[in-house]
Structures are given as C-alpha cells and as structure tokens.
Amino acid sequence: MTRRRSGAGQAGAETLELVAALPLLGLALLVAWQAVLLVRGQVQAQSDARELARRAVVCGASGPPPRLADVDPRSDGSVAVGPDRSGQQMVRVEVRLVPPAVLPGLRIDAGSALAPRAVVVMRHEPC
C-alpha cells in the first residue's frame, strides 16, 4: 500500500516538474525569437541608413530630408540627417527602428538601448 502510494506520488511529482518547466521552455523560445527579430532589425537599419545616406548626398538634392517611409515603408522608427563632425562635406544619417516585441510586457521604442540603430557617414557628391 505504501509502495503504491509512493510510486503514484513520484509520477505526480515528475508531471508537476514537467508542467512547471513548460512555461520556462516557452519563455526561452520567445526570447530566442525576440533575438532573431532584433538581429533582423539591425540589418534592416543598416540597409535603410545606407539608402537614406545615398539619397542625402546626391548632387542637387533639395527639399525636405529623406524620410524612413521613402525607403522602408513597413518599418517604424526615426531618422536624423545632418552634417558630421569630420567635415562640412560629410552627411551623417542615423536610423533607429522600433522592432516588434514578442515578449509579453516588453516595449522597445526608438530611443531604447535595445532598438536597432545604424549610422552611415557619406560625402556630398560634387556637382
């Protein structure tokens, strides 16, 4: 009688351990997926910054500075275009993207340290 009870108790404990570990496993998968999204966002930010910089340095470029929506309409974020400290002919483009968050309760805005960020400095084209 005692042995049967202890055997059933052990099986119950193992089931409980498995059930307790499942959320941890799910959380690990979400963290991994969030990391993949952040890496993808970083590469996207570099690509956007390069394209925006190329547009900004074209000879005769006039009008408002290029916007993120011009090169990457699906992404949300901010763009800063201005002269670089290294020279007046240098244009500095900084892109910050807002990555999608899959972890519950996590919000990453463009100013966050986790947000994908890219800086490209290019020289103005001669006219």
Added chain:
Amino acid sequence: MLRRRRSAARGAAALLVSLLTGTLATGAMGAVDVAAAAASESRAENAADAVAHAVAGLLAADADREHLSIAVQAGAFCEDQPVDVLPAEPACRRALGTASATALANRAVLVHLTVGPDPRDLHPQRGPGRLSTMVLVAVPRGLPILPARCPPAPGSGPDLCWAEAWSAAVEAG
C-alpha cells in the same frame, strides 16, 4: 528503498533545471555573438561603400585629377601601401586623406585603397581617362563573448575579431 526513490526524483528535477539553465545561457551567448557578427558585417559593407563613394566623388571634381589619371595610366597606382605609391600627386594625397577620414567617421579602419585607371581607357593617345577606386575596410566585430582578446589592428590575428568588406567605384562616362 523509498528514500532512494525520493532522492532519485529530486536528482532528476535538478538535472532538468540544470539542463534548461545551461541551454538558455548557451543560447543567449550564441544569440548575442551572432547579432554582433551580423551587425558588423553590414556596418563594414556600408563603410566600404561610403569610402569608395567619397574618394570617387573627390577625384571627380579634383583640380589635379588629370595629372593623376595620366600617372596611373602610365603604370603607377595611387595606393596606401608602400608599393608604387604616388605621394607627390596632390590628388592622391587628398584621396588617401579623404578615405581615412571617411572610414574613421564610419567607425572603420582603412585596410587598403587603390586608385587606378579604368581598363576601358587603357589605349594609346587616350589622354586623361576615368579613374577606378577600390577600397578594403575592416570594422571591429565587438563580439562580447568570444574571442576574449582581439588584436588592435585588422590582419594581425584571427579575423574573427574584424569584419572586412570591399567596394569599388568607377567614374561614369
């Protein structure tokens, strides 16, 4: 007997938690390294493009570009390596300075710069022709986990520490 079973159950639980923790830690470290590696590759490509574009743009409007064009057509390349260098050419000096400054502004290191003639213009009686620029830059990967120590300059150790990229620009016409 009962005590043995209980201790075995506790051992299994501890093993499961240890395995999960180890998997999480290893996965997190790997993810951070992969993220840093992917970002540095992209940054190196951007820096190489920016440097090649800057040098080509500078030379296109340089007052001494014709002298430089004739010199490189004669067989001497404008390079940052001590082989066939044209330091006396002001346009070459300016190109080297612009390349270094642009690489630095993009947080990269200029590894190699070559300004040479466009092969389409290599025929007699051509006179000054188009210039082609080739650039190789390196960007520190900044891997937070491995390798623990990196050489201070590219090319002096394992290249896990530095991401390299090259780019070229040829004048239109």
